[in-house]
Amino acid sequence: MQVEIAVVLTASAVNDKLTEPSLPYIPPSSTASRQQPSKEQTYLRPDDLFHSFTNSPIPTIRQRAAVMRQNAYCPHPDHQPTHLPSSPRAAATSTLAPAHVRHECPDCGIPVACSEAHFADTYDQHLEICDLLRQINEDDHDLHSGRFFPEFEYPDASIEEAQINMQNWDTLLFTREFTAVNDERSMRQVTRLLTYPITIGSILHELSPYSIKRNGRLTSEGLRSLSALRYTLHPPRTGAGITIAGLRPNPPPVRLFILGAxxxxxxxxxxxxxxxxxxxxxxFHLIFIGPEALANRPDDVAPPPTPGNPFSAVVEDRLGGQMKISTYATVFEALHQAQHFAPYDPYFDAFVLFHPGLGHPASSASWAPTLPILLDTKIPVICTGYTEFDMQRDIDWVKEQGGGEVDFLLEPGENRFRSLRWEVNDLDPGDVSAGNWGVWGFRGKRYEADRYEEKRGE
Incomplete structure (x- = not known):
């Protein structure tokens, strides 16, 4: 059976963050070990990973520090605020003009204040995240340390009789027969990438850790929607084979539309x-849709429109024999109006939104025309958030804009398969978050119609 997943991005969906850290490209395991290091490669020992961002031996990190010093502002309350707060803590107002960060904390090595005096005044507040910032510093240097990354060696498919355990990262990696990850830093690096596919799989799988039991977070409506998808994702054996007698018809692929890719x-x-x-x-068929879908893929250029490919999709077919990926550098509304993906089927379709920023003031207007489309399809929508504040803001916006036409499928809470690695916002060093920290789900409200027949003889 085939499952087709479509990843959709709205035209102007702005990241809830002012900037999103780009994920590093990890070469395939078959070629990573054969690559020869450059003669100018900088090597860092595991006990020598902490360096000041400004004076880092890694050019990429020095450039990142320059971006921070040019764009990030000092969080001292004497400065006038430059943007809306990204956390419930409101910024105080003052008449002092905003100033860019210049002073680096000696403990975490990241520019966090405009001067040493302002750093001393806000030191108590900085201590809340100083350890996390130092961890981020060392993790970034680890990625550029020149070491071999055995944690990026991914296993092939397991035998069907080997059941997986999706209670947490440790049990999943063990039952999927990943190379043993015995270091916390290596675990943070590998989960930073795997959080995207595993978050989807942990919700759709029949062995999902989310259930309708007490504190299981899955609602009754969520069970109805996911049961339809699980019926397709876990089909019985059909007795298909390579001979004429083994020919069996294949059902249509299941599509997951991931919005905001x-x-x-x-x-x-x-x-x-x-x-x-x-x-x-x-x-599976993964379909990434949106203006930013090709932003981090310089080698992929959208082909010119043709009658067979009117929206210039970049198609990657037969990945591993069970996956196809299509990327549309256009808006979801245009594809929907053209009925490019119609009809939608609750047994074969779902939407996923990674950190969409639905309720963020900078992006909520761009999501306004998309939400009614999602609700009309009656297809499950899985959403993630960077933080609890970010996730709750999106939920409040959906409740307000949905007008009572929303059924919640998964109660909001921490994602069991969130990224264990923390990230810092380059435009606001005081803003620390984790990829896919929280997860929740909703869909358009379904109404049950009961038919009453008039009694005969009356």
């Missing part, structure tokens, strides 16, 4: 193949 569209394809390994009897 950005960095996830440029993930190594070996990462997305891990999703198909969770469902060995089906094939």
């Amino acid at each position: 950005r960095a996830e569209s440029s993930l190594p394809r070996e990462v997305w193949l891990q999703l198909s390994h969770l469902f060995p009897r089906v094939a």
Whole structure:
């Protein structure tokens, strides 16, 4: 059976963050070990990963520090605020003009204040995230340390009799027979990429950790929607074979429309193949749609429109034999109005939104025309958020804009398969978050129609 997943991005869907850290390209495992290091490659020992961003031996990190110093502002309350707060803590107002960060914290090595005096005044507030910033610093240097990354060696499909355990990262990696990850830093690096396919799989799989039991977070409406998808994702054996007698008809592919695709569209394809390994009897079609879908893929150029490909999709077919990826550098509304994906089927379709920023003031207007389309399809929508504040803001916006026509499928909460690695916003060093930290789900409200027949003889 085939499962087709479509990844959709609205035209002007702006990231809830002011900037989103781009994911590093990890070469396929078959070629990573054969690559020869450059003569100018900088090597860092595991005990020498902490360096000041400004004076880092890695040119890429020095450039990142320059971006921070040119764009990030000092968080001291004496300065006038430059943007809306990204957390419930409101910024104080003052008459002092905003100033860019210049002073680096000696403990975390990241520019966080405009001067040493202002850094001392806000030191108590900075201590809340200083350890996380130092961890981010060391993780970034680790990625550029020149070491070999065995954690990026991904296993192939397991035998069907080997059941997976999706209670947490440790049990999943063990039952999927990943190379043993015995270091916390290596675990953070590998989960940063795997969080995208595994978050989807952990919700759709029949062994999902989310259930209708107490504190299981899955609602009764969510069980109805996911049961339809699981019926397709876990089909019975059909007795198909390579002979004439073994020919069997294949059902249509299942599509997952992931809205707001950005960095996830440029993930190594070996990462997305891990999703198909969770469902060995089906094939997937990932469809990334949106203006930013090709932003981190300089080698992929949209072809000119043709009658067979009117929206200039970049198609990658037969990945691993069970996956196809199509990328549309256009808006979802245009594709929907052209009925490019119609009709939608609750047994074969679902939407996924990674950090969409639905309720963010900078992006909510662009999502306004998209939400009614999602609700009209009655297809499940899975959403993630960077933080609890970010996720709750999106939920409040959906409730307000939905006008009572929304059924919640998965109660909001922390994602069991969130990225264990923390990230810092380059435009606001005080803003620390984790990829896919929280997850929740909704769809358009369904109404049950009961038919009453008049009694005969009356």
